[in-house]
Amino acid sequence: MTSKVNLSEFLSAFVVEGDEHLSSASASLLALEAAARKGGSSVKALRELFRSVHTIKGLSAMVAVEPIVTIAHRMETALRPANHFGGTLSLESIDALLEGVKAIGLRLRQVSEGSPVEAPAPGLLEKLDAVKAELPGAAPALDLGLDPGLLAKLAPIEQQQLRAGLASGQRAVLAEFVPSAESAARGVNITSVREAAGRLGEIVKVMPASGPRGLSFVLLVLTNESDAALAAALGVEASTVRRVAEAVAAPEAVPASAALADDEATSTQGWGVVRVDVARLDDAMERLSALIVTRFRLVAAVGRMTQAGVDTRELLPIIHDNRRQLRDLRASILRLRMVSVAELLERVPLLFRGLRRTTGKLVRLEMDVGVAELDKSVAERLFPAIVHLIRNAVDHAIDPPDVRKAAGKPEEGVVRISCTEHSNTRLELVVSDDGRGIDATEVARRAGREVPTTNEALLEMLCVAGLTTRDEVTTTSGRGMGMDIIRRVAVEQLGGELSMSTTPGLGTTFTLRVPLTLSIVDAFALECGGQRFLVPVAAVEEIVEIEPGQLIRAPDTAGRGARSVEMLDRRGEAIPLLSLEKLFSIGSGTGARKALVVRRGTEAMAFAVDRMLGQQEVVVRPLEDSLIKVLGVSGSTDLGDGKPTLVLDLLALTTSLLAPALANEAVQ
Numbered sequence: 001m002t003s004k005v006n007l008s009e010f011l012s013a014f015v016v017e018g019d020e021h022l023s024s025a026s027a028s029l030l031a032l033e034a035a036a037r038k039g040g041s042s043v044k045a046l047r048e049l050f051r052s053v054h055t056i057k058g059l060s061a062m063v064a065v066e067p068i069v070t071i072a073h074r075m076e077t078a079l080r081p082a083n084h085f086g087g088t089l090s091l092e093s094i095d096a097l098l099e100g101v102k103a104i105g106l107r108l109r110q111v112s113e114g115s116p117v118e119a120p121a122p123g124l125l126e127k128l129d130a131v132k133a134e135l136p137g138a139a140p141a142l143d144l145g146l147d148p149g150l151l152a153k154l155a156p157i158e159q160q161q162l163r164a165g166l167a168s169g170q171r172a173v174l175a176e177f178v179p180s181a182e183s184a185a186r187g188v189n190i191t192s193v194r195e196a197a198g199r200l201g202e203i204v205k206v207m208p209a210s211g212p213r214g215l216s217f218v219l220l221v222l223t224n225e226s227d228a229a230l231a232a233a234l235g236v237e238a239s240t241v242r243r244v245a246e247a248v249a250a251p252e253a254v255p256a257s258a259a260l261a262d263d264e265a266t267s268t269q270g271w272g273v274v275r276v277d278v279a280r281l282d283d284a285m286e287r288l289s290a291l292i293v294t295r296f297r298l299v300a301a302v303g304r305m306t307q308a309g310v311d312t313r314e315l316l317p318i319i320h321d322n323r324r325q326l327r328d329l330r331a332s333i334l335r336l337r338m339v340s341v342a343e344l345l346e347r348v349p350l351l352f353r354g355l356r357r358t359t360g361k362l363v364r365l366e367m368d369v370g371v372a373e374l375d376k377s378v379a380e381r382l383f384p385a386i387v388h389l390i391r392n393a394v395d396h397a398i399d400p401p402d403v404r405k406a407a408g409k410p411e412e413g414v415v416r417i418s419c420t421e422h423s424n425t426r427l428e429l430v431v432s433d434d435g436r437g438i439d440a441t442e443v444a445r446r447a448g449r450e451v452p453t454t455n456e457a458l459l460e461m462l463c464v465a466g467l468t469t470r471d472e473v474t475t476t477s478g479r480g481m482g483m484d485i486i487r488r489v490a491v492e493q494l495g496g497e498l499s500m501s502t503t504p505g506l507g508t509t510f511t512l513r514v515p516l517t518l519s520i521v522d523a524f525a526l527e528c529g530g531q532r533f534l535v536p537v538a539a540v541e542e543i544v545e546i547e548p549g550q551l552i553r554a555p556d557t558a559g560r561g562a563r564s565v566e567m568l569d570r571r572g573e574a575i576p577l578l579s580l581e582k583l584f585s586i587g588s589g590t591g592a593r594k595a596l597v598v599r600r601g602t603e604a605m606a607f608a609v610d611r612m613l614g615q616q617e618v619v620v621r622p623l624e625d626s627l628i629k630v631l632g633v634s635g636s637t638d639l640g641d642g643k644p645t646l647v648l649d650l651l652a653l654t655t656s657l658l659a660p661a662l663a664n665e666a667v668q
Contacts, residue, residue, distance in 0.1 A: 011063055011111055011112075012112075014059055014060075014062070014063045014065075014111070015108055015111055015112045017059060018056055018059055018060070018068075018104075018108050019105075019108060021052040021055050021056050021059075022052070022056065022101060022104060022105055022108065024048060024049075024052040025048075025049055025052040025053060025056070025101050026098070026101055027045075027048075028042075028045040028046070028048040028049035028052065029045075029049060029094055029097055029098050029101065031044075031045035032045050032046065032049065032089055032094055033091065033094045035088075036088060036089060036090065036091055036094060037091070040088065041086070041087065041088040041089070043086065043158075043160075043161050046079075046082055046083060046086075046089075047083060049079065049097075050076065050079045050080070050082075050083040053072050053075045053076050053079065054072075054076050056068065056072045056104060057069055057072035057073055057076055058387070060072060061351070061354045061358075062347055062351045062354060062387075063111075063354070064354040064357060065107065065111060065117055066357075067107050067117050067118060067119050067120050068104050068107050068108070068117070070119075070120050070125070071100050071103055071104055071107075071120050071124070071125075071128070072100075072104065074100070074125055074128035074129060075097060075100050075128055075131075078093075078097075078128055078129070078131035078132070078133075079097075079131075079133070081133055081135055082133030082135065084155070084156060085135050085156040085160070086135070086156060086159075086160030086161070087133040087134050087135040087160070088133065088134045089131070089133055089134075090134065093130075093131040093132065093133070096124075096127040096128055096130065096131050097128070097131060099124060099127065100124065100127075100128055103120060103121075103124055106118070153205065153207055154204075154205060154220075158204055158205055161202070161204055161222075162204050162220070162222070165202055165204070165222035166222070169224070170201065170202070170222040170223060170224055171222070171223065171224070171243055172204070172220065172221070172222055172243070172244045173201075173220075173221050173222075173223055173227065173230060173241060173242070173243055173244065174218060174219070174220055174221075174241070174242050174244050175197070175218070175219045175221060175230060175231070175234055175236060175240055175241045176209075176216050176217070176218050176219075176236065176240040176241075177190060177193045177216060177217045177219065177234065177235075177236050177240075178214070178215075178216040178217075178236075178240075179215065179216075179217075179644055180643075181643040183235065184643055184644055186235065188235040189644065190206070190217050192235070193217070193219070193234050193235065193236070194206060194219070196233045196234050196235070197219055197221050197223075197230075197233075197234060199233070200221070200223050200225045200229070200230055200233055201221045201222050201223030201224070201225065201230075202221065202222040202223070203219060203220070203221055204220040204221065204222060205219075205220045206218070206219050206220075207219075207220070208630035208633075210584055210585045210586075210630075214531060214584070214585075214586050215584070215630065215633070215646065219234075220244075227241045227242075227243065281333070281336055281337050281376075284333050284336075285333055285337070285520075288326070288329060288330060288333055288520070289520065289619040291326060291329075292326060292330075292520065292617065292618070292619050293619060293638050293639075295319075295322060295323065295326060296638070296639045298319065298322075299319060302315050302316075302319060326617075327617065330520055330617070334375065334517055334520070337375050337376050337377075337517075338373040338374060338375060338376070338516075339373060339374065339375075339376050339379050340369075340371065340372070340373050341369040341370075341372045341373065341374065341379075341419050341427070341429070342367075342369045342371075344374075344379045344382070344383060344386075345367060345369060345386070345417065347383075348365065348367070348386070348390065348417070349365065351387060351390060351391075352365050352390070352394070352415075355390070355391065355394040355395065356394075359394060359395055359398075360400070361394060361398050361399075361400060361401070361413065362401050362411055362412040362413060363394050363398050363412065363413045363414070363415060364412050364413070364414050364415070365414075365415055365416075365417070366414060366415070366416045366417070367416070367417045367418070368416070368417070368418040368419075369417065369418065369419050370419070370420065372419050372420060372421050372427060373421075373516070374427050374514070374516045374517070375516060375517035375518065377517075377518060378494060378514060378515065378516065378517060378518060381489055381493055381494060382429075382489065382490075382494065382512070382514060384485065384489060385485065385486045385489040385490055385512065386417075386429070386431070386512075388483070388485055388486050389431040389486060389510050389512075390415060390417075390431065392483070393415045393431060393433040393435065393508070394413075394415065396435075397413075397433045397435030397436060397437070397438075397507065397508055398413035398415070398433060398435045398436075399413070399435060399436055407505065409434070413433065413434060413435060414433065414434050415431070415432070415433045416430075416431070416432045416433070417429070417430070417431055418430045421516070422513075425515060425516060425521075425522075425537070425538035426496075426513055426514065426515055426516065426538050427513070427514055427515075427516055428511060428512070428513050429511070429512045429513075429514070430509060430510070430511050430512075431509070431510045431512075432507060432508065432509040432510070433507045433508055433509075434506065434507040435507050435508065436504070436505065436507075437502045437503050437504040437505055437506055437507060437508055438458060438462070438502040438504075438508055439504065440452055440458050443458065443461055443462060443467075444461065446467060447461050447464060447467055449461065455499075455500055455501050455502060456499075456603070458500070458502070459483075459498070459499070459500040462483045462500075463483045463484055463486075463487045463498075464484070467483070467484075486498060486510075486512075490512045490513075490514060491651065491652055494514045494515065494518070495514075495515060495518075495536070495539070495634050495649045495651060495652060496512060496513050496514035496515065496651065497511075497512070497513040497514075497600055497651055498510070498511070498512055499511045499513075499600075515536070515538055518620060520617060520618070520619055520620070521536050521537070521538070521617070521618060521620055522536070522537045522538075522615060522616070522617055522618075523535060523536050523537060523615070523616065523617075523618045523647065524536075524537060524540060524543070524596070524612060524613075524614075524615055525612070525613035525614050525615070525616060526594070526596070526609045526610075526611065526612050526613060527609065527610045527611050527612075527613055528580045528581050528584075528586065528592075528609045528610050529580075529581040529584070529586035529610070530586070531586055532613065532639075532643075532645050533580070533609075533645065533646055533647075533648050534618055534637060534645055534646070534647045534648065535596060535647070535648050535650055536647070537615065539598060539649070539650050539651050540596050540597065540598060540650070541597045541598060541599050541604070542570075542596075542597040543594060543595070543596055543597070543612060544568070544570060544594070544595050544597060544606070545593065545594065545595075546568070546577075546592060546593055546594065546595050546608060550568055550569040550570070551566055551567070551568065551569070551577070552566070552567040552568075552569060552574055553565075553566060553567070565577075565578075566578075568595060568606045570597065570604075570606070573604070575597070575604040575605060575606050576605050576606065577595060577606045577607075577608055578605065578606070578607055578608065579592055579607075579608045580607050580608065580609055580648075581608075581610075583607075583632070583653070584632070592608035592609055592610055593609075593610065593611060594608070594609050594610070594611060594612050595607060595608050595609070596609065596650065598650045598651060598654050600651060600654045603654070605654045607650060607653075616639075618637045618639070618645075618647070619637055619638070620634070620635040620636075620637055620647050621635050621636050621637065631652060631653065632648055632649055632650070632652060632653035633646050633647070633648060633649065634647050634648070634649035634652070635647045
């Protein structure tokens with residue numbers, strides 16, 4: 001059954017969102033202009049500008065406003081090198097980009113008014129094509145005494161920021177913050193530490209690390225303050241602050257006056273249209289989160305009273321009723337936040353319309369999404385991944401009509417989208433096509449590796465950042481961003497899974513499995529190395545006892561850094577058994593008695609823990625900032641005692657641990 005798409009409704013939403021991103025782009029360009037007049041640049045403004053232009057291009061392509069797509073595409077192409085490597089834009093280049101923003105604004109108004117949208121003027125396109133960022137020259141590797149693993153995390157644009165700060169007379173300082181119950185009681189956490197560091201200097205990077213004291217955060221800061229003043233402001237021990245570099249002579253490609261000009265003022269987060277109903281829902285969720293934390297404190301207080309001999313029998317039924325009422329309230333608020341998958345995918349027909357026009361291919365969309373629903377915040381993150389999968393299917397998988405006919409296929413290709421709910425906790429979304437399939441040999445040639453022999457190894461190769469099978473960049477593909485973004489959204493941001501199966505000549509199927517909600521979840525509490533952790537119930541396939549007779553030693557073919565790996569015999573299936581204590585460097589891993597089994601596609605892996613503490617409902621505060629993310633940790637929660645408890649993402653950890661095995665398999 002086909003349904004009519006109300007184009008006027010979508011165009012109205014496109015204009016509102018387009019105006020928001022256009023305002024952001026204008027503010028970023030003005031910040032870049034102010035910095036350029038001082039002989040420098042603004043890293044944050046540059047990144048915001050690129051993000052805004054890229055989003056405008058994608059939105060315009062979805063509603064087939066090709067003149068805006070063309071302008072934004074030229075702007076994005078000009079900005080891409082600077083977005084990755086840093087650098088400065090001349091005033092002439094900024095003028096051309098501002099002219100491009102003005103031209104997009106004019107065409108947005110034409111769309112809003114229902115008028116014909118003018119084609120971009122050739123002169124404007126020539127100006128945009130002439131925009132070139134002055135990139136920093138090839139500089140020697142920084143020798144700051146950093147651990148190689150931490151140094152490797154510095155992107156070129158961050159290295160440029162570091163050199164520019166040193167050239168302006170600042171010094172580079174490393175400070176380490178270790179979260180603890182004591183610091184939490186004082187109100188000191190990584191957020192407050194970052195805010196304090198930002199007031200005393202420029203934060204180049206915040207990098208998570210693990211050591212004898214557990215999880216910590218290393219801040220690389222450019223400052224003129226003394227070590228003692230920095231340590232006092234950050235609330236850390238003075239011994240954890242050390243100087244790693246002094247001021248240096250300015251390299252020619254980075255003027256000595258280069259600095260992050262007015263970055264706080266140019267941040268455009270929070271600008272734009274805010275729907276009142278969504279804000280109120282967010283506020284209700286925050287208040288519910290506070291109530292859940294308060295309940296934890298109440299239960300702990302009653303427990304202490306009971307241990308002290310106080311008669312608490314009258315309080316126990318009240319606590320039980322309170323728990324039930326909070327669960328009911330949680331369900332009610334989550335239902336209000338849920339959006340149907342059908343609503344999420346309403347814009348897909350418009351995307352197909354643009355893809356058909358751009359590629360000239362015959363392709364039909366079939367959707368079977370039923371009545372599945374998911375949280376609005378999950379839906380917003382998931383949609384870009386869906387868009388990339390659809391673009392890949394149409395642009396890469398579906399052959400032209402004459403090729404399909406010669407292969408004995410219908411001239412019109414088919415892309416199917418379906419989804420189902422699993423256990424009321426996870427959504428499975430499948431995007432499949434009847435195209436040519438993925439040529440593993442060609443992918444391997446592009447990647448410069450041996451041909452992968454399994455779907456898992458092929459998917460791992462496809463997700464390599466920057467890999468593309470296109471010879472030329474188009475407005476729909478060729479930049480090597482698609483699969484990398486899909487995995488980042490599904491696995492890293494949402495704590496889900498991504499799998500693929502492909503058959504040459506018949507087609508390809510991608511499967512995304514993501515949680516329905518991220519904010520309040522049911523989780524298993526466990527203890528490991530004397531520390532308490534939480535794992536979402538939905539991520540665990542089974543909890544098993546570890547018996548000595550079930551353990552097997554096997555060669556480490558997965559490249560985990562040991563000569564042999566322990567295997568667990570689970571009903572005749574041997575699966576890798578890894579100690580969470582050793583992975584997070586918090587213990588010896590000798591006292592484990594339980595194992596949590598997690599499955600990624602067809603691969604299972606067990607994580608050994610000391611003991612299970614039970615199951616409870618928790619409020620998860622995700623680690624969304626890419627500067628403080630750490631592999632295997634999706635967020636933190638407060639169980640009422642003021643001590644931060646980490647929420648583990650075992651699926652992401654499994655993906656990382658299996659990656660070496662897949663890479664080894666691809667080169668064998």
